[in-house]
Amino acid sequence: MVVYNCLSEEGMALSREEVEHIARLARVGMTEEDLKVFGGQLSHILEQFNVLNEVDTEDVPPTSHTVDLSSVFRDDEERASLAQEDVLVNAPRRDDDYFRVKPVLG
Amino acid sequence: MSGSRPLHELTLHDVADLLARREISSVELTKAVLARIEDVDERVNAFVTVTGDRAMEEARGSDERRASGRLGPLDGVPMMLKDNLCTRGIPTTCSSKMLENFVPPYDAHVTERLRESGAVMVGKGNLDEFAMGSSTENSAYFTTRNPWDLGRVPGGSSGGATAAVSAGEAMYSLGSDTGGSIRQPASFCGVVGLKPTYGAVSRYGLVAFGSSLDQIGPVTKDVTDSALVMNAIAGHDARDSTSVPFEPPDYTESLVPDIKGMKIGVPKEYFVEGMGQDVIDVMERTIVKLEELGAEVDRDVSLPYTKYALAVYYIIAPSEASANLARYDGVKYGYSAQEAGSMWEAMEKTRQYGFGPEVKRRIMLGTYALSSGYYDAYYLKAQKVRTLIRREFEEAFERYDALVAPTCPTPAFELGVKTDDPVQMYLSDICTIPANIAGIPAISVPAGFSFGLPVGMQIMAKAFGEPTVFRLAYAYEQSMGWRHLRAPV
Numbered sequence: 001m002v003v004y005n006c007l008s009e010e011g012m013a014l015s016r017e018e019v020e021h022i023a024r025l026a027r028v029g030m031t032e033e034d035l036k037v038f039g040g041q042l043s044h045i046l047e048q049f050n051v052l053n054e055v056d057t058e059d060v061p062p063t064s065h066t067v068d069l070s071s072v073f074r075d076d077e078e079r080a081s082l083a084q085e086d087v088l089v090n091a092p093r094r095d096d097d098y099f100r101v102k103p104v105l106g
Numbered sequence: 107m108s109g110s111r112p113l114h115e116l117t118l119h120d121v122a123d124l125l126a127r128r129e130i131s132s133v134e135l136t137k138a139v140l141a142r143i144e145d146v147d148e149r150v151n152a153f154v155t156v157t158g159d160r161a162m163e164e165a166r167g168s169d170e171r172r173a174s175g176r177l178g179p180l181d182g183v184p185m186m187l188k189d190n191l192c193t194r195g196i197p198t199t200c201s202s203k204m205l206e207n208f209v210p211p212y213d214a215h216v217t218e219r220l221r222e223s224g225a226v227m228v229g230k231g232n233l234d235e236f237a238m239g240s241s242t243e244n245s246a247y248f249t250t251r252n253p254w255d256l257g258r259v260p261g262g263s264s265g266g267a268t269a270a271v272s273a274g275e276a277m278y279s280l281g282s283d284t285g286g287s288i289r290q291p292a293s294f295c296g297v298v299g300l301k302p303t304y305g306a307v308s309r310y311g312l313v314a315f316g317s318s319l320d321q322i323g324p325v326t327k328d329v330t331d332s333a334l335v336m337n338a339i340a341g342h343d344a345r346d347s348t349s350v351p352f353e354p355p356d357y358t359e360s361l362v363p364d365i366k367g368m369k370i371g372v373p374k375e376y377f378v379e380g381m382g383q384d385v386i387d388v389m390e391r392t393i394v395k396l397e398e399l400g401a402e403v404d405r406d407v408s409l410p411y412t413k414y415a416l417a418v419y420y421i422i423a424p425s426e427a428s429a430n431l432a433r434y435d436g437v438k439y440g441y442s443a444q445e446a447g448s449m450w451e452a453m454e455k456t457r458q459y460g461f462g463p464e465v466k467r468r469i470m471l472g473t474y475a476l477s478s479g480y481y482d483a484y485y486l487k488a489q490k491v492r493t494l495i496r497r498e499f500e501e502a503f504e505r506y507d508a509l510v511a512p513t514c515p516t517p518a519f520e521l522g523v524k525t526d527d528p529v530q531m532y533l534s535d536i537c538t539i540p541a542n543i544a545g546i547p548a549i550s551v552p553a554g555f556s557f558g559l560p561v562g563m564q565i566m567a568k569a570f571g572e573p574t575v576f577r578l579a580y581a582y583e584q585s586m587g588w589r590h591l592r593a594p595v
Contacts, residue, residue, distance in 0.1 A: 019470075026428060026473040027435075027450070028466055029458030038470055041528055045471060048529060049417045049484060055491050062489030063496055065318035065348060066545025066569070067305040072347040086211035092442030099437050102449040 132182030181224030214311020231266030261291030286538025293562025308343030366400030428472030
């Protein structure tokens with residue numbers, strides 16, 4: 001049977017600043033070593049995406065999901081929610097009935 | 107045949123018959139399965155959590171119910187859930203440090219359905235962290251081993267769920283499949299794995315990865331068992347806004363060993379570069395068998411957009427993952443870095459130490475694909491190509507009842523050989539990804555062996571075509587002897 005190549009070979013490299021920017025957007029802390037390793041790996045993965053440039057998608061609508069449903073609303077009826085204690089029980093830090101967070105400012 | 111084998115080697119429908127005839131009790135069966143876990147899981151490492159006490163309690167409950175009436179086929183039968191399916195009061199870790207201590211306050215829809223069916227849960231299955239991976243090597247805890255060869259991976263991400271069924275540590279299990287995470291490990295472990303149509307099984311309580319791709323499905327020893335489990339879990343649930351309102355058929359009615367005249371296509375694009383000759387040979391023999399059974403097989407089908415599926419998937423799935431995993435901020439639940447000073451710093455440290463490398467890689471990839479200036483080039487482009495892939499399938503299913511293809515380019519690979527190269531690992535899912543992109547049902551059934559390792563065949567049909575999938579899978583399975591074989595562990 002015929003064998004197909006599904007990978008492209010074109011180059012595409014992310015700069016250290018770009019990787020740092022993405023990490024900041026994603027709120028993931030990174031060491032210098034992380035930035036280097038992820039930068040190389042992400043660049044290699046992004047290269048594989050160039051293959052999509054071959055495809056003519058003029059006038060093709062996007063598919064966000066595959067079921068023919070849109071704007072699904074439930075009836076506006078009262079119903080029980082989780083008990084407050086159930087919601088708070090997994091909180092890493094709590095203060096009575098509140099989630100406790102680190103200072104947002106300063 | 108059931109008389110001579112130990113209980114843990116039997117199928118779900120075998121033990122359901124024995125239970126119905128009162129030849130065994132659920133307590134006996136559950137004890138046998140827990141003993142099997144005790145015996146082999148040290149080597150297989152399928153379980154993140156074993157829930158022995160609770161299982162025995164559920165087994166006693168089932169036996170009491172049975173004393174006063176007839177029960178359904180799942181009642182009293184031990185099963186396992188992949189550890190990304192929420193279980194009230196029992197840890198649900200996603201094999202991540204992030205959720206190591208997370209105890210869900212509610213059950214997933216499928217957990218509820220199985221409880222209502224009288225299922226006995228023996229534990230939770232290991233996975234690649236947050237279901238991202240193809241070998242369970244991305245689990246933050248340990249790697250599950252393949253019961254056919256302990257030096258090899260079970261596949262992933264549902265590797266714990268498939269290894270457990272393969273090794274007789276559960277009569278069946280539920281996994282989740284975003285790009286092949288049920289089918290690829292089912293192929294590697296020599297069991298049956300079904301990814302249902304998107305929307306056929308509620309995702310409520312499945313820890314979200316790629317929301318437009320994720321589906322929950324059964325992992326079983328044979329096709330009959332798969333249909334029985336689908337009967338319990340399929341159907342509409344208002345708590346999942348993508349759950350389709352439909353009346354599921356009785357899937358066991360599709361278990362008819364007759365495929366005369368069925369039109370089957372073999373898309374050539376699934377025979378990718380790097381595919382093992384052993385897998386190609388298995389597919390050749392399988393196709394000949396389907397012809398002998400009376401199917402009309404077209405070996406020259408072409409679905410040219412298939413070659414773009416991998417790229418589309420690795421844009422869409424990480425994009426959705428980056429949004430879904432934004433919830434892990436160390437505030438409401440899960441791991442939380444406490445040494446940091448400010449809220450933002452705490453969040454960055456929480457995610458730095460709470461997530462493993464593959465999860466971070468995908469969050470980064472998705473964040474990049476969705477970021478300003480790249481959205482159109484990556485995410486929107488991928489969604490448009492997704493439309494073309496869907497249309498191509500729809501056209502194919504006007505001509506064919508089903509498509510068959512290899513489940514995976516190779517049998518189970520050795521531990522460690524792909525961990526350094528993410529792209530090589532991603533290629534392991536190349537034959538399974540298209541079905542997720544198109545939202546169609548696909549099953550992997552054992553189709554032969556290569557040097558003692560199982561090789562799976564994949565069957566795909568149009569959306570809600572599970573009856574066709576089951577009929578073809580069943581007819582093929584009944585014509586072969588694989589379903590009687592068990593892993594040597």
